[in-house]
Amino acid sequence: MIRLEQIQRRYVSDEVETTALRDIDLAVSAGEFLAVMGPSGCGKSTLLNTLGTVDRPTSGRYLFGDQDLAAMGEKALARFRGAMLGFVFQSFNLIDELTIEENVALGLAYRANGGDRRTRVSQAMDKVGIAHRARHFPHQLSGGQQQRAAIARAIVGDPKLILADEPTGNLDTANGEQVMNILQALNEEGATIVMVTHSPSHADMARRRIDMLDGRIVASAMRAI
Amino acid sequence: MNRFALLSLYRSLTRHKLYATLNVGGLAVGIAVFLVLGLYARFETSYEKWLPRHDRVYVAQTVWNLPESPFNGAYPYTMGGLLEQLREDFPGVVGTRIRGGRNGGTVIRGGVATSADIAQVDASFFDVFDLPMVRGSGSALRQPANVLISETLARRYFGTSDPIGQTLTIAVDKAVNYRVAGVFRDLPANSDFRISVLVPLPAAPPSEQWFHWGSSSLQTFLRFDTPQAARAFEQKLPPFVDRRGLADMGKDASRIQQIKLLPLTRMHLEPAGSESASAKITVVTLAIVGLLTLLVAIVNYVNLATARANVRAREVAMRKVLGADRLALVRQFLGEAVLTVGVAALLGLILAELSLPLVNAAGGLSLTIPYALVVPALMALTLVVGLLAGFYPALLLSRYPAASVLASARSPGGGRVGTRVREGLVVLQFGLAIAFMVGTAVLVAQTRHVRQSDLGFQREGLMMLLSTRDSLVGADRTRMIAAAIRELPSVRSAAIGNNAAGGSGEDNADNVPLPGVAGDGPSLRWIITGPDFFKVYGARVLAGRVFDAAHRDDDALARDMASGINIVINRQAVSTLGFRSPQEAIGKTVGGKRPRTIIGVVEDMRFFSPRQPNSATYYVYYSQPEKAFTAVVSIRYTGDPRVTMDALRTIWQRSVPQVPFEAATADTQLTKFYEADDRATRLFAIGAGLAVLIGCVGLWGLASYNTQMRIREIGIRKTLGASSADIARLLVGQFLRPVLLANLVAWPLAFVAMRTWLTGFDDHVALSPLFFIGGTAAATVIAVLTVLGQSLRASRAAPAWALRHE
């Protein structure tokens, strides 16, 4: 479903050049659950952002299905994200001024055709077990609840690909388990997931795992079933 | 406040330079506008307050109440002999008359006459007007041959030599030698009195109308020790008028004329006669503009300060963790705010001082800053605004639980309440700004309208010779001068009348009884015209004809009153006299015992102020108009006015050098009517412009704060599929809503204010919806432009960067 070919990402700031990604070749097939691991600063988030088209590679090709995303304009990419992708962040990134329900509904706000928005929002909230908190504001929720709300927002639009950047990084073990279980369930229902994590046990819940070092993919392993 | 607090304030101001500039600069400009307009209002309301015991002095007003008369209303003038009759009937009354004033006579030195501000006053003048003396004393006026002069005049006439005892030849009605007996300090700028020479009123009445009730020739002032005494005295005046006015005005004279007492300090802004209270309205309006501008600036400041404070929530939380108690935090925030406002106040003062010369030029004023008053006032303002601006953040932040601030990834935004409050303040601010813009547009439109409106005569190429009004000139010389003027190559025609464009002549009215209608009939203004009068003015004839030397019947001088005269009326008089059309009036005779036959109707010619209602007028014809009591020569010329003016001066100096020459173009004469409004419009526009500017600064600051706060949200929205355009729309829209809501504040405000102002003009522009739509459109465009730049920049930010942003 996704192919990255020879992706490079360089940051240039004040004469200092950082190469966050070097010669990345990666294929992700539909229905896959991929974990990305590696030490801090090795380029995991950059890779995820590149997959999410919120960061553009300096060079290389990014094919999504048969679309070449490198050739798409800013506006088209925005529509693409709205239709195809769902993001989950380490720090939840809910909007403080909006209720949980409104935050989840925001996942449908930039889609041309959202279907029955109300039902989809409540279904998404049910799925992550946050429906009883619909009217609350983010700061009234625990971290685990906030992250589940963020997942509801990511899945409310039925994305083809879910990108999760350390989704359990700010959570305790129990809440982390809960989030992982939700992700796994989503994968079993057919969602494609790419997840960055520092936890080997969470990485083990994925079907495939890649290890990064200094901007390169150094290892790729399938989980034995 | 400790050293760290000061340091943190200093760093916060210098680090956030833009924020500091907007915040402090906006408030400083607001304070400067308030100061300047406040000084103006203070100046206008301070007239005659420089006079010792000014609160005990009253001016006697003559209040006319005639049916339909253009002269109805209160005037600060009385007949010459009023004070004498008052003294006879009410022994012990203290008062003085002032006859003359600005150009009230001439000083003759070495055979050359120059106009001077001469006033003839009673010997008791100094009992009422206790002018500060430099030399001599006020009691010198008891000697009929003594004169007191101002410091400036003493210096001009006598240089460094001692003025006391010198001789001065002064002509008011006739030339008389006086002995200088004292020098008084020049009257200040905030005085309506223009007096540089004081001479005693002559013992014998100087005019035959002196004791004629219904005449008005000078000002009478009375002194009472308490307001109660003045009011009690006023109550006794109607019977006095009935008694004394019986001979001239018939029974119950007080029904048509009353004498009222007006406190001296109110004289300056009090409208005379039927004039609208424009001077008062102008002062009040400008004072309100100043206040509102300050309010906008304060709102702005408080708004930005509170918005900024949220950003500092983390600092506050940290300080709490480090052990600061609530009181210390509240103190710190209040102290910071007061200090910042203090800086702004100082800057405002400097700005006001710097801009004062400009404002003085624009407003024709000579304002200065009275530091003894302004500095304490600014200190009080600093305290109030500082506490106001510091109060909300101090309370909000010090109460916010530190743990939740530190635990959350974001600062508290004051929640929805904070957002609503800020939005409300933007609404208020922009509402005022829009109202100001609408007001400015209406003011400019009206002042232009007045300048360009059709006056019923051609104002270009028209000049008036005014010095023929002096009784020393005489009819023969006036006729000769007029003849010489007609010979000038640049003069096309010239005509004599007893009034002229700009209203510089004699102003008369009388009743015109209508046939078949009981009573005295309406009162009409009347003007004496000589040959060519209507030709010089280019009057448009609506029906019938104008006077013609060929019609011997037209000459009112040649006919006796009972047999009737021919008159020309203006359009206004057509309906006043009860005719349906100009044509219908032709050939009709009105006027009862003094029959007047209408031979023509001309378009209204507005000789007087646009603030005075256009009055029904009839014109009378004299074949020898120089014989009228007052004669003004109106001249239609071509080419450079200075050429004609110089030629007039030459003719004048040849014929009557003992009378000072005075001539003016119609434009100059009419400008007098517009000046005050033009001045007010300019001041208003400056104030309004700055208020709008401050409003924009506030909006800009708020937008930049808001965008800053929402950068992460922008990132989130982008990952959810929002495009740059979506984001820009979101951000601009957020500010457009309060700006559009602001119209709800602005429109009613502007409508009421402008309708009130416009009713002061007899001839005014319509209060078209375009003014309002225009103001709104301008405000919307300004608001969009103000926030668009930042919104676009923020919307284009790469989402990955935005998400990393804290």
Ligand SMILES: Nc1ncnc2c1ncn2[C@@H]1O[C@H](COP(=O)(O)OP(=O)(O)OP(=O)(O)O)[C@@H](O)[C@H]1O
């Ligand atoms: N906007 C940027 N400008 C400059 N350098 C950047 C930028 N974003 C990332 N980098 C650099 O790129 C490299 C990869 O960063 P990235 O955020 O992908 O690391 P990471 O693997 O996600 O680390 P962590 O596990 O700590 O989240 C780092 O060296 C980082 O400093």
Ligand SMILES: [Mg+2]
């Ligand atoms: Mg990372």
